[in-house]
Amino acid sequence: MSYIEIYKKWLNDPYFDDATKAELLSISDNEKEIEERFYRDLEFGTGGLRGIIGAGTNRMNRYVVRKASQGLANFLLKSNKAPSVVIAYDSRHMSREFAVESACVFARNGIKTYLFDELRPTPELSFAVRHLKCDAGIVITASHNPKEYNGYKVYGKDGGQIPLDLSNAILEEINAIDDITSIQVMDFERAVQGGLIEIIGMEVDDAYISALKTLSVTKLPAGFLDGCKIIYTPLHGSGNKPVRRILKETGFNSVYVVPEQENPDPDFSTVKYPNPEEKSVFELAIRMAREKDVELIIGTDPDCDRVGIVVRDKSGDYITLTGNQTGCLLMEYILSNLSEQGKMPENPFVVKTIVTTELARKIADAYNVKLIEVLTGFKFIGEQILLRDEQGDENFVFGFEESYGYLAGTYARDKDAVVASMLIAEMFAWYKSKGLTLYDALIKLFEKYGYAREALDSFTLKGKEGLEKIQNAMAVLREEMPERFGDTVIKAVRDYKTGFRTDMKTCRKEALTLPKSNVLYYETDEGFWFCIRPSGTEPKIKIYYGVSGSSGEASEKALCILRDNVLSKLKPLLE
Numbered sequence: 245m246s247y248i249e250i251y252k253k254w255l256n257d258p259y260f261d262d263a264t265k266a267e268l269l270s271i272s273d274n275e276k277e278i279e280e281r282f283y284r285d286l287e288f289g290t291g292g293l294r295g296i297i298g299a300g301t302n303r304m305n306r307y308v309v310r311k312a313s314q315g316l317a318n319f320l321l322k323s324n325k326a327p328s329v330v331i332a333y334d335s336r337h338m339s340r341e342f343a344v345e346s347a348c349v350f351a352r353n354g355i356k357t358y359l360f361d362e363l364r365p366t367p368e369l370s371f372a373v374r375h376l377k378c379d380a381g382i383v384i385t386a387s388h389n390p391k392e393y394n395g396y397k398v399y400g401k402d403g404g405q406i407p408l409d410l411s412n413a414i415l416e417e418i419n420a421i422d423d424i425t426s427i428q429v430m431d432f433e434r435a436v437q438g439g440l441i442e443i444i445g446m447e448v449d450d451a452y453i454s455a456l457k458t459l460s461v462t463k464l465p466a467g468f469l470d471g472c473k474i475i476y477t478p479l480h481g482s483g484n485k486p487v488r489r490i491l492k493e494t495g496f497n498s499v500y501v502v503p504e505q506e507n508p509d510p511d512f513s514t515v516k517y518p519n520p521e522e523k524s525v526f527e528l529a530i531r532m533a534r535e536k537d538v539e540l541i542i543g544t545d546p547d548c549d550r551v552g553i554v555v556r557d558k559s560g561d562y563i564t565l566t567g568n569q570t571g572c573l574l575m576e577y578i579l580s581n582l583s584e585q586g587k588m589p590e591n592p593f594v595v596k597t598i599v600t601t602e603l604a605r606k607i608a609d610a611y612n613v614k615l616i617e618v619l620t621g622f623k624f625i626g627e628q629i630l631l632r633d634e635q636g637d638e639n640f641v642f643g644f645e646e647s648y649g650y651l652a653g654t655y656a657r658d659k660d661a662v663v664a665s666m667l668i669a670e671m672f673a674w675y676k677s678k679g680l681t682l683y684d685a686l687i688k689l690f691e692k693y694g695y696a697r698e699a700l701d702s703f704t705l706k707g708k709e710g711l712e713k714i715q716n717a718m719a720v721l722r723e724e725m726p727e728r729f730g731d732t733v734i735k736a737v738r739d740y741k742t743g744f745r746t747d748m749k750t751c752r753k754e755a756l757t758l759p760k761s762n763v764l765y766y767e768t769d770e771g772f773w774f775c776i777r778p779s780g781t782e783p784k785i786k787i788y789y790g791v792s793g794s795s796g797e798a799s800e801k802a803l804c805i806l807r808d809n810v811l812s813k814l815k816p817l818l819e
Contacts, residue, residue: 520552
């Protein structure tokens with residue numbers, strides 16, 4: 245059917261509720277908007293679904309969620325005699341409703357479903373899958389996206405985000421559903437009474453927090469910890485209860501929560517975007533920190549899988565650390581202490597993504613720890629835990645990505661802002677006991693390993709036209725294979741879509757070992773790098789940069805030059 249025919253079916257079929265029909269009637273004279281909502285089905289990728297909330301096949305709504313859930317149910321029933329699923333959700337608009345819709349679809353298919361009684365962090369869902377011995381997990385969240393978005397992330401029985409082969413198999417089942425109106429749901433109360441839906445809560449919380457506390461690296465006297473004051477903000481999301489609990493239970497009693505951002509709020513009314521990568525989200529926290537003379541601010545995103553920190557520098561100003569800086573500080577803290585204490589496991593390894601700072605490699609080398617590099621996306625870090633820790637003789641210690649995601653331990657298979665908040669607080673106290681701030685620690689890190697600098701440029705091109713421009717830009721770069729971007733000379737190009745690294749001087753090609761992905765990674769003559777990749781969840785293209793220098797000033801200058809040269813080539817391709 246054409247998008248107009250599908251629109252009319254949604255408008256007239258009794259299967260769809262009155263609110264949906266009213267929303268669609270309101271755009272009846274806007275054909276471009278109708279096309280945007282119905283020209284395709286919302287894409288089910290390796291992470292599941294993510295999109296703008298609203299009526300239409302290309303939007304997040306209860307019917308699209310039903311279809312995804314029915315496809316997942318069909319997949320599970322083909323490979324399991326009595327499958328079970330656990331579902332969590334965050335504070336976004338429709339999160340609870342989408343979670344219930346999913347549970348009711350599974351119940352109708354005879355699948356046992358565990359549903360959290362209220363919002364929970366994404367990493368607790370990852371933990372719960374294995375804790376409850378489920379075959380799959382779902383979390384309803386759009387992570388740090390703007391308020392108009394929501395999402396549907398699927399996890400496998402190992403607690404990790406589903407890999408490509410499973411997502412493709414689930415997608416086949418979803419696509420096999422010809423008529424969305426054929427999907428039926430069980431009444432929620434009936435399903436609960438019949439035991440097909442079980443409401444869960446405190447027991448899983450307790451097990452999750454207990455697992456986290458085993459990952460503590462250093463212990464300091466309670467009296468000293470009382471003097472370690474911290475400001476925390478959950479940014480209106482699911483981190484409020486678990487983060488405060490883990491900090492309290494590990495001895496941090498001087499934690500102040502930003503009151504305006506404490507409670508769940510789907511509109512994220514105090515921030516433009518609930519993203520701890522943005523310094524603006526910390527304005528209220530910084531004001532509070534000045535009033536209370538606090539050196540450390542911790543902030544988590546709505547589903548509490550990402551964490552950002554703000555520290556005080558030598559001049560008394562509050563600066564936001566990058567994900568790379570926080571990750572390297574944590575890696576140095578964990579590895580140095582495990583080494584000093586004689587607690588480093590045999591055959592240890594750490595993991596980073598290809599767009600994460602090369603400083604991590606230098607830290608790992610300093611402690612004779614193997615570093616594994618993976619594609620962008622924390623699911624690939626989770627895969628390494630399964631492959632190397634559970635199935636081999638190597639032991640996972642720490643993994644992180646530049647986008648504020650960190651994980652220590654193997655209890656979960658996804659980034660965890662709860663355990664990261666605990667380790668950040670602990671690291672802060674440990675350096676404080678030595679007369680150092682976290683800013684001091686960062687400078688010492690640079691002095692030891694080199695002044696690394698990274699940056700990210702991101703361009704959002706909305707709608708169908710935007711996606712086409714992004715696809716065209718990537719195609720042009722592959723076809724032209726430019727030897728330079730402005731004055732930046734390219735040494736080699738890694739094309740993860742074709743699976744080859746090309747030496748630009750010799751034209752020699754060597755096979756890459758990572759899975760294929762629509763990513764171009766450029767190595768420069770100066771030993772710097774930049775990487776271009778479209779987002780897998782949004783109509784967005786991202787450019788990552790990495791340089792290193794003998795001083796902060798030298799690396800900043802090199803970074804500015806690199807960015808200018810890259811954008812001079814890329815921007816015209818996106819116009």
